Structure formats: C-alpha cells, structure tokens
Amino acid sequence: MISSLEGKRALITGAAAGLGKATAELFIAQGASVVVTDVDGAGAEALASALGEKAVAVTHDVTVAAEWETAVAAARDAFGGLDVLVNNAGIEIGKPITETGQDEFERLMKINVTGPFLGIKAAVPALVESGGGSIVNMASVAGLGGAPLLGAYCASKGAVVRLTEVAAIELRAAGIRVNAVCPAFIGTAMVDRLVKPFEAAVGLPFGDVVKIKQGRLGTSEEVAEMVAFLASDDAEWTTGAAHVLDGGLVEGLL
Numbered sequence: 659m660i661s662s663l664e665g666k667r668a669l670i671t672g673a674a675a676g677l678g679k680a681t682a683e684l685f686i687a688q689g690a691s692v693v694v695t696d697v698d699g700a701g702a703e704a705l706a707s708a709l710g711e712k713a714v715a716v717t718h719d720v721t722v723a724a725e726w727e728t729a730v731a732a733a734r735d736a737f738g739g740l741d742v743l744v745n746n747a748g749i750e751i752g753k754p755i756t757e758t759g760q761d762e763f764e765r766l767m768k769i770n771v772t773g774p775f776l777g778i779k780a781a782v783p784a785l786v787e788s789g790g791g792s793i794v795n796m797a798s799v800a801g802l803g804g805a806p807l808l809g810a811y812c813a814s815k816g817a818v819v820r821l822t823e824v825a826a827i828e829l830r831a832a833g834i835r836v837n838a839v840c841p842a843f844i845g846t847a848m849v850d851r852l853v854k855p856f857e858a859a860v861g862l863p864f865g866d867v868v869k870i871k872q873g874r875l876g877t878s879e880e881v882a883e884m885v886a887f888l889a890s891d892d893a894e895w896t897t898g899a900a901h902v903l904d905g906g907l908v909e910g911l912l
C-alpha cells in the first residue's frame with residue numbers, strides 16, 4: 659500500500675529541524691500543501707523556500723494561543739483550508755527529577771503538552787470546515803514507560819498519549835482521527851544533546867544502549883513515513899492509537 663497525500667492541506671509544527679522537517683519534505687513529495695511552523699522563524703522560512711510554492715512558513719510558538727490562530731489562518735489563506743495537523747514541536751530535558759527546576763519542568767510541559775492541546779483547539783474548526791481530517795501528535799516511547807533523566811519528558815509524552823485518546827473519542831463523530839506516534843531514539847539534534855548525560859547516567863556508551871535496546875537509531879524519514887500514513891486516507895479506521903516505532907525497545911526484555 660502506497661499512501662498519498664495528494665491534495666491534503668497540512669500544518670506541521672516544529673518543522674524547521676529534525677522530524678518535523680523530514681515530515682514536511684515527505685508531505686510535499688506526496689502531493690500535500692504544507693504550512694511549516696516553528697519558533698525558529700528563519701528556519702521555517704528557509705525550509706518553505708526550499709520546498710517551493712506548496713509550502714508557506716509561519717513563525718509560531720506552540721505555547722501561544724494567538725499564534726495558533728495565525729498559523730491556522732495561514733492554511734486557510736494559502737490553501738483554502740486545513741485537513742491535517744501534525745503536533746510535532748517538542749523539547750527535552752536530560753536531568754534527574756531532583757535536579758530539574760520547577761521553571762524548566764513547567765516550560766517543557768507547556769511546549770510538549772499545552773502546545774498540542776492548543777493545536778487541537780485551534781485546528782478543529784478548520785478541520786470540521788473541511789469535512790473532517792487527521793491530527794497526528796508526536797509522542798514518544800517515553801510516553802509509554804520510564805527512562806533515567808527523562809522525568810519531565812516522560813511525563814509530557816504520557817500526557818500526549820492520553821490527550822490523543824480522549825481527542826480521538828471526542829472528535830470521532832466529526833470525522834477527525836487523532837493518533838500518536840511513539841518513536842524510540844531517532845538521529846536528530848535532540849538525541850545528540852542527550853548522548854552525554856545519558857552515557858553518564860547509565861555508564862555505557864550510547865551506541866551500545868541503542869544497539870541492545872532498539873537495534874539501531876531510527877531515522878527521521880522512517881518517522882515521517884508513519885506520520886504520512888496516519889495523515890492519509892489509507893489510515894481511515896485508525897484513531898486514538900499510539901503507533902510505536904522502536905526496533906522492539908518497548909516489547910523487549912533484553
């Protein structure tokens with residue numbers, strides 16, 4: 659089955675780098691039009707101009723409700739509506755809970771949880787206008803279990819999984835599907851930042867941990883393929899689920 663996003667109009671947050679960028683590139687390759695948004699406005703602009711006329715950029719902090727309105731309006735203005743929201747923007751903290759400041763914890767929760775919450779609220783009216791649609795929330799295997807140094811991050815991604823389930827039920831009658839994607843370690847700048855603290859915490863080279871737990875690092879393109887499938891009509895009956903991409907990490911005992 660080859661999924662296609664021909665004619666779909668999407669909004670992807672945190673799209674200037676990593677998974678969001680790879681997702682925007684694949685969406686364009688599959689025929690979608692994409693509003694690429696990021697708090698890094700220059701990065702979003704650079705990506706949109708590289709992607710061509712079917713992409714527009716918006717400088718957008720996902721924690722600010724008014725900026726969500728602007729981002730959704732950009733999809734209406736540029737493409738006439740919205741069919742897909744990808745709540746991808748997120749940050750990490752790689753510290754023990756006892757060393758994590760309240761301000762750091764709350765900032766992370768605001769970006770990783772309040773961001774998707776505001777995104778759902780802002781996008782739903784536009785998705786309803788389009789007769790339905792798909793919301794894909796970027797969670798993580800960290801939303802399904804614990805890992806050292808990732809207290810705030812695991813708490814936030816667990817919340818994203820639960821938010822996804824409730825949104826799926828509440829929005830089913832409106833023809834809006836809501837799914838979460840749960841990747842293990844993927845080769846992006848976020849993981850580069852976690853390598854040193856993680857090695858210090860577990861006492862093993864990061865590469866060894868990755869090899870033992872998930873076989874290898876995942877790629878941004880592999881995550882983008884999952885997001886594209888969930889955004890497409892091929893995933894018509896899939897909603898409320900946490901789609902795991904982890905080389906067996908979650909299920910493996912060793």
Ligand SMILES: NC(=O)c1ccc[n+]([C@@H]2O[C@H](COP(=O)([O-])OP(=O)(O)OC[C@H]3O[C@@H](n4cnc5c(N)ncnc54)[C@H](O)[C@@H]3O)[C@@H](O)[C@H]2O)c1
Nearest residue numbers: 672674675676677697719720746747748798843844846848
């Ligand atoms: N890389 C991984 O291994 C991995 C695994 C599982 C889940 N994830 C999740 O995937 C998503 C993307 O991760 P990534 O690895 O590409 O990270 P990244 O750090 O490479 O990119 C994140 C992007 O989000 C943007 N961003 C940060 N704060 C923002 C805000 N307040 N508003 C809008 N944009 C903001 C950044 O500017 C950046 O462009 C995150 O939600 C992350 O938690 C990543």
